[in-house]
Amino acid sequence: MRLSRYFMPVMRDVPKEAExxxxxxxxxxxxxxxxxAGIYSWLPTGFRVLKNIERIxxxxxxxxxxLEVLMPTIQSADLxxxxxxxxxYGDEMLRIxxxxxxxxxYGPTNEEMITDIFRQGVQSYxxxxxxxxHIQWKFRDERRPRFGVxxxxxxxMKDAYSFxxxxxxxxxxxxxxxxxYLRTFARMGLKAIPMRADTGPIGGDQSHEFLILAETGESxxxxxxxxxxxxWRAFEIDYDDVGRVAEVVADFTAKYAATDEKHDAGExxxxxxxxxxxxxxxxxxxxxxxxxxxxxxxxxxxxxGPGGEKxxxxxxSYGIGVSRLAGAIIExxxxxxxxxxxxxxxxxxxxxxxxxxxxxxxxxxCLDLYEKLGRAGVEVLHDDTDERAGAKFKTMxxxxxxxxxxxxxxxxxxxxxxxxxxxTGARETLPPDAALKKLAEAVAxxxxxx
RNA sequence: CGGAGUGUAGCGCAGCCUGGUAGCGCACCUGCUUCGGGAGCAGGGGGUCGCAAGUUCGAAUCUUGCCACUCCGACCA
Numbered sequence: 001m002r003l004s005r006y007f008m009p010v011m012r013d014v015p016k017e018a019e020x021x022x023x024x025x026x027x028x029x030x031x032x033x034x035x036x037a038g039i040y041s042w043l044p045t046g047f048r049v050l051k052n053i054e055r056i057x058x059x060x061x062x063x064x065x066x067l068e069v070l071m072p073t074i075q076s077a078d079l080x081x082x083x084x085x086x087x088x089y090g091d092e093m094l095r096i097x098x099x100x101x102x103x104x105x106y107g108p109t110n111e112e113m114i115t116d117i118f119r120q121g122v123q124s125y126x127x128x129x130x131x132x133x134h135i136q137w138k139f140r141d142e143r144r145p146r147f148g149v150x151x152x153x154x155x156x157m158k159d160a161y162s163f164x165x166x167x168x169x170x171x172x173x174x175x176x177x178x179x180x181y182l183r184t185f186a187r188m189g190l191k192a193i194p195m196r197a198d199t200g201p202i203g204g205d206q207s208h209e210f211l212i213l214a215e216t217g218e219s220x221x222x223x224x225x226x227x228x229x230x231x232w233r234a235f236e237i238d239y240d241d242v243g244r245v246a247e248v249v250a251d252f253t254a255k256y257a258a259t260d261e262k263h264d265a266g267e268x269x270x271x272x273x274x275x276x277x278x279x280x281x282x283x284x285x286x287x288x289x290x291x292x293x294x295x296x297x298x299x300x301x302x303x304x305g306p307g308g309e310k311x312x313x314x315x316x317s318y319g320i321g322v323s324r325l326a327g328a329i330i331e332x333x334x335x336x337x338x339x340x341x342x343x344x345x346x347x348x349x350x351x352x353x354x355x356x357x358x359x360x361x362x363x364x365x366c367l368d369l370y371e372k373l374g375r376a377g378v379e380v381l382h383d384d385t386d387e388r389a390g391a392k393f394k395t396m397x398x399x400x401x402x403x404x405x406x407x408x409x410x411x412x413x414x415x416x417x418x419x420x421x422x423x424t425g426a427r428e429t430l431p432p433d434a435a436l437k438k439l440a441e442a443v444a445x446x447x448x449x450x
Numbered sequence: 451c452g453g454a455g456u457g458u459a460g461c462g463c464a465g466c467c468u469g470g471u472a473g474c475g476c477a478c479c480u481g482c483u484u485c486g487g488g489a490g491c492a493g494g495g496g497g498u499c500g501c502a503a504g505u506u507c508g509a510a511u512c513u514u515g516c517c518a519c520u521c522c523g524a525c526c527a
Contacts, residue, residue, distance in 0.1 A: 012476065012488075013462040017520055027461095037519065091451090092525080109527090143451065143525070157527050209527095218526090287527060321527030355486055390487040397487095408486055418486095 022330035023148030038145025038153030064180035077103035133160030170314035189342030211282030223257035339400030343446035355408030
């Protein structure tokens with residue numbers, strides 16, 4: 001993309017409505033625009049990040065055997081009345097009426113609808129297990145939206161729903177999602193610690209929240225320092241290997257980690273030596289539940305077993321805050337100059353900076369590199385504007401692309417260009433071909449197309 | 451929803467107390483000079499002062515009501 005043809009309204013001053021750093025940086029980098037409290041437009045740069053996050057989530061859900069569907073944002077109230085949650089959900093649910101006066105709602109979640117879909121489509125035990133998910137906008141009319149996209153009222157969420165014949169089988173479905181979440185967040189460069197959690201209004205008896213550590217997090221968290229030594233890479237695993245999947249889950253759940261609601265100070269002291277006890281604040285980026293027959297019972301979601309008997313389906317649900325992650329990743333990865341994107345979610349991989357637009361040799365060199373990088377699968381934002389060099393560097397640092405490729409007449413005279421690593425600040429001068437090779441390799445290594 | 455606060459140009463702000471028809475910085479446009487880490491000079495464009503009613507000869511400014519947004523608390527991806 002050529003910056004001269006792009007739409008990226010960056011700001012030098014911080015809009016006063018933004019309190020936390022991720023919100024400030026998203027606004028300053030021209031990623032989002034607030035439309036009303038807790039509701040945002042995603043501008044081109046922000047939208048690219050959102051799509052990258054969504055892509056990783058989708059790839060890992062698919063890998064774990066979940067099947068993607070798309071349910072509507074608007075739902076009829078009927079299903080919710082059947083599950084008794086129409087009343088329970090309270091003012092958080094945005095209720096609307098259609099022209100016939102029918103009660104409708106903007107979905108805050110989809111347990112009822114997916115259960116109904118599944119009930120209608122499956123009659124035999126032979127059709128289980130299954131896991132269906134979608135990535136769709138939700139609306140929850142929060143009492144107090146805040147922190148930009150981290151706690152919006154309208155937000156993009158991945159929600160998956162598992163259907164099993166027995167509680168044991170349901171446990172494996174739960175464990176698969178647990179592992180898929182570890183992989184998903186690892187690919188985004190995050191260490192998301194699984195913590196025991198309250199089940200809240202969703203209900204059920206087994207639940208974990210995945211939290212990343214950040215000072216601005218909304219939950220107080222208590223955990224074992226040993227988590228830092230875990231293998232957080234997106235390790236390979238055979239999801240059909242029930243024992244192995246359970247082992248990974250056991251490994252992560254053996255260590256103490258809990259949010260304040262579930263925290264037990266006595267147990268913490270008993271299980272974790274003092275030197276390893278850590279506390280801090282965390283941002284919840286994922287939440288998984290196993291709730292058994294809570295929805296299948298009232299909605300009559302059953303299948304016929306081998307002996308002709310009726311089996312009530314055991315279910316779980318699994319959420320990831322896709323739009324929240326955009327803010328959460330920035331909270332976890334930024335410095336004084338701006339955002340520092342992990343390669344896998346960066347809006348572009350490389351910022352190509354032309355230091356002297358209008359200089360024939362420099363323009364030609366930039367164009368050549370731009371085309372070659374594109375062919376190598378590297379996404380490039382080419383700053384071909386006639387801004388001053390200083391301003392260009394500030395902008396590049398602000399928007400946080402992982403690499404900057406800096407091309408100017410002085411370097412070209414010596415046959416070199418400069419490559420800057422945004423994260424480390426390291427700069428290297430090398431011939432254009434070598435720079436190209438280096439960037440292509442770095443992006444291939446870290447970009448992690450699943 | 452309880453408490454606190456803010457609405458004046460795209461963004462950040464001053465002006466309001468003590469009414470007289472709107473200003474600063476950045477950004478934007480034009481020209482010249484500059485040009486390897488947010489340039490200088492000169493000229494220029496842009497605002498129903500959140501909305502409505504009231505007081506007044508006259509309201510950004512005073513009064514009342516409403517709306518929007520932000521922050522602090524209880525819930526959640």
